[in-house]
Amino acid sequence: MDYSAIDPALLLAxxxxxxxxxxxxxxxxxxxxxxxxxxxxxxxxxxxxxxxxFAIAVESGNPFLGLIAAALAGxxxxxxxxxxxxxLLSNQVATGxxxxxxxxxxxxxxxxxxxxxxxxxxPRLDIPLLSxxxxxxxxxxxxxxxxxxxxxxxxxxxxxxxxxxxxLILRAVGENHDAAHALGYKVVRIRFLAIMFGGAxxxxxxxxxxxxxxxxxxxxxxxxxxxxxxxxxxxASWRPWRVLLGAYLFGGITVLQLNLQAAGLAIPVEYLSxxxxxxxxxxxxxxxxxxxxxxxxxPASLGRTFHATH
Amino acid sequence: xKRRTFLASAALALGIAGAGAALAEEKMKAGFVYVxxxxxxxxxxxxDQGRQAVKAEYGDKVETTFVENVPEGADAERVMTQxxxxxxxxxxxxxxxxxxxxxxxxKKFPNVKFEHATGYKRADNxxxxxxxxxxGRAVIGTIAGRMTKTNKIGYIASFPIPEVIRGINxxxxxxxxxxxxxxxxxxxxxxxxxxxxxxxAATALIEQGVDIIMQHTDSPAAMTxxxxxxxxxxxQASDMxxxxxxxxxxxxxxxxxxxxxxxxxxxxxxSWKSQDTWHGFKEGMVQLAPYSSKVPSExxxxxxxxxxxxxxxxxxxxxxxxxxxxxxxxxKEGEVADDGTLAGxxxxxxxxxxEIPQ
Numbered sequence: 001m002d003y004s005a006i007d008p009a010l011l012l013a014x015x016x017x018x019x020x021x022x023x024x025x026x027x028x029x030x031x032x033x034x035x036x037x038x039x040x041x042x043x044x045x046x047x048x049x050x051x052x053x054f055a056i057a058v059e060s061g062n063p064f065l066g067l068i069a070a071a072l073a074g075x076x077x078x079x080x081x082x083x084x085x086x087x088l089l090s091n092q093v094a095t096g097x098x099x100x101x102x103x104x105x106x107x108x109x110x111x112x113x114x115x116x117x118x119x120x121x122x123p124r125l126d127i128p129l130l131s132x133x134x135x136x137x138x139x140x141x142x143x144x145x146x147x148x149x150x151x152x153x154x155x156x157x158x159x160x161x162x163x164x165x166x167x168l169i170l171r172a173v174g175e176n177h178d179a180a181h182a183l184g185y186k187v188v189r190i191r192f193l194a195i196m197f198g199g200a201x202x203x204x205x206x207x208x209x210x211x212x213x214x215x216x217x218x219x220x221x222x223x224x225x226x227x228x229x230x231x232x233x234x235x236a237s238w239r240p241w242r243v244l245l246g247a248y249l250f251g252g253i254t255v256l257q258l259n260l261q262a263a264g265l266a267i268p269v270e271y272l273s274x275x276x277x278x279x280x281x282x283x284x285x286x287x288x289x290x291x292x293x294x295x296x297x298x299p300a301s302l303g304r305t306f307h308a309t310h
Numbered sequence: 311x312k313r314r315t316f317l318a319s320a321a322l323a324l325g326i327a328g329a330g331a332a333l334a335e336e337k338m339k340a341g342f343v344y345v346x347x348x349x350x351x352x353x354x355x356x357x358d359q360g361r362q363a364v365k366a367e368y369g370d371k372v373e374t375t376f377v378e379n380v381p382e383g384a385d386a387e388r389v390m391t392q393x394x395x396x397x398x399x400x401x402x403x404x405x406x407x408x409x410x411x412x413x414x415x416x417k418k419f420p421n422v423k424f425e426h427a428t429g430y431k432r433a434d435n436x437x438x439x440x441x442x443x444x445x446g447r448a449v450i451g452t453i454a455g456r457m458t459k460t461n462k463i464g465y466i467a468s469f470p471i472p473e474v475i476r477g478i479n480x481x482x483x484x485x486x487x488x489x490x491x492x493x494x495x496x497x498x499x500x501x502x503x504x505x506x507x508x509x510x511a512a513t514a515l516i517e518q519g520v521d522i523i524m525q526h527t528d529s530p531a532a533m534t535x536x537x538x539x540x541x542x543x544x545x546q547a548s549d550m551x552x553x554x555x556x557x558x559x560x561x562x563x564x565x566x567x568x569x570x571x572x573x574x575x576x577x578x579x580x581s582w583k584s585q586d587t588w589h590g591f592k593e594g595m596v597q598l599a600p601y602s603s604k605v606p607s608e609x610x611x612x613x614x615x616x617x618x619x620x621x622x623x624x625x626x627x628x629x630x631x632x633x634x635x636x637x638x639x640x641x642k643e644g645e646v647a648d649d650g651t652l653a654g655x656x657x658x659x660x661x662x663x664x665e666i667p668q
Binding site for chain 2: 266
């Protein structure tokens with residue numbers, strides 16, 4: 001055993017990269033669910049974003065354009081979901097599952113010519129003075145811009161939901177769509193916007209995977225990250241900062257357990273492998289339970305179909 | 311009147327059914343069950359190359375179908391049952407974890423032939439087949455031992471099954487033989503296909519100082535990371551040089567095509583029998599990708615010589631003296647491991663650190 005081989009600074013830096021895709025997808029889904037819509041198509045939107053971002057980045061040679069394309073693609077796919085569930089009033093769970101299957105198939109189709117191609121390298125932010133600080137430099141200041149974007153997004157969502165009037169309206173729609181409707185708020189329009197935001201975030205998360213974290217295109221490369229993101233929103237009891245905590249915990253322990261294995265820790269590998277799931281669930285459940293409330297803060301109208309009768 | 315119409319339509323229906331059966335008899339159906347996507351550029355990709363070879367060989371006489379991304383477990387049973395009900399004459403189940411599902415479905419459909427890759431349970435209508443990947447592992451182990459500068463070699467392992475353990479042992483024995491200072495760092499990722507996790511495992515290994523990565527997972531993610539970080543790696547199941555033009559030293563290539571063509575042909579002419587096939591370099595089921603120019607010519611020659619000796623049968627990668635990890639003797643001087651022990655290998659050889667997950 002040689003724990004000195006594990007460099008904590010490198011580990012923390014890798015943790016942030018590893019957690020960013022699920023963080024992006026989860027923060028988007030949080031907004032969707034806060035508006036009272038359950039979109040189980042996160043995985044499908046992620047993988048569609050992954051391939052669209054990859055394709056555009058390769059064609060244009062610009063990873064930044066790729067990320068924008070990924071967000072647009074995710075939003076476009078989510079529009080299908082929004083149309084089916086909000087206009088045609090289809091079942092949200094079934095439609096979301098269908099969206100995942102559709103996204104996986106669509107991405108394989110689009111991705112056929114892109115397998116085995118190298119995407120253009122994404123620039124890493126190397127802030128001259130800050131990145132030279134020992135320990136903190138590599139952890140905080142040498143990432144690609146998307147890591148900071150994801151953090152900023154969490155802060156923005158938190159601020160939006162908590163302190164803005166628009167955020168209050170969005171939450172009202174999610175808590176009681178009939179009341180919100182009676183007050184004159186456009187429930188369907190607000191939900192459309194929320195669903196599109198969720199789609200764009202999921203698309204970005206997918207593109208982060210195919211452009212920066214792995215960087216390559218392989219069919220089915222999200223391999224369940226969308227489902228982790230969905231679970232994270234529930235375990236974080238619909239709070240933005242807890243989503244961040246959950247994502248970093250999950251990403252961090254995933255990376256840590258691989259490092260511990262490589263260092264030869266004498267704990268059975270099975271326990272190490274399940275640790276990211278267990279620890280994330282335990283910590284978030286503990287936080288939720290601490291307040292002594294049985295209620296998990298789920299938006300009251302979550303998953304319910306809204307049909308304006310008057 | 312009514313009865314007559316009924317009889318007439320019943321006769322018509324029977325006639326159609328009969329014609330359908332006749333049509334189905336002409337065309338043979340072969341089904342393939344894959345654990346990953348056909349575009350993984352690794353394990354499943356190679357199996358699908360085999361399926362395409364069957365199509366090319368027999369043309370209109372055979373109809374091939376495949377289902378990709380089939381999880382090992384209850385889903386596999388469902389997919390195979392559906393294939394059998396759909397009239398498949400032979401079903402290739404291409405992952406170790408399908409073993410029990412194959413046995414169950416095979417019992418229900420005694421007239422359908424099943425081929426299970428890398429498994430060891432057979433029945434009258436279940437054959438098993440695998441490749442002696444360990445022969446390739448022995449060669450890449452030798453190359454790795456010669457090429458490493460940090461003397462640390464990373465190994466991304468999937469599941470603790472005999473096939474994977476055999477590969478680790480074969481690579482380790484031969485790396486150690488040419489470089490006594492070599493050390494293996496093994497990471498179990500518990501998945502065949504998850505590019506993000508495979509990439510994370512590669513990153514973790516590189517951060518701990520390995521400069522060569524071997525993998526027993528299906529995607530080229532680790533190769534991509536090796537390329538990015540400027541270290542060396544070996545392709546797995548397929549030539550992965552397009553993902554790591556500078557990183558890949560060589561790759562072990564699984565070549566299933568000749569076997570698939572032969573077995574489908576055997577079903578056609580009625581000569582199919584349950585058997586256990588385990589082919590290696592000699593039969594061409596295991597191949598090596600061209601060496602990278604980074605591999606010095608003397609190392610290439612050494613690798614080629616070993617490959618040749620294995621083909622001729624003058625060398626076996628598991629030749630004694632070899633001890634098990636705990637120091638108990640396994641093979642005496644000059645003794646060669648038998649296939650039974652290899653097929654069920656559940657122990658590390660002496661020198662490897664860490665425990666095999668149970």
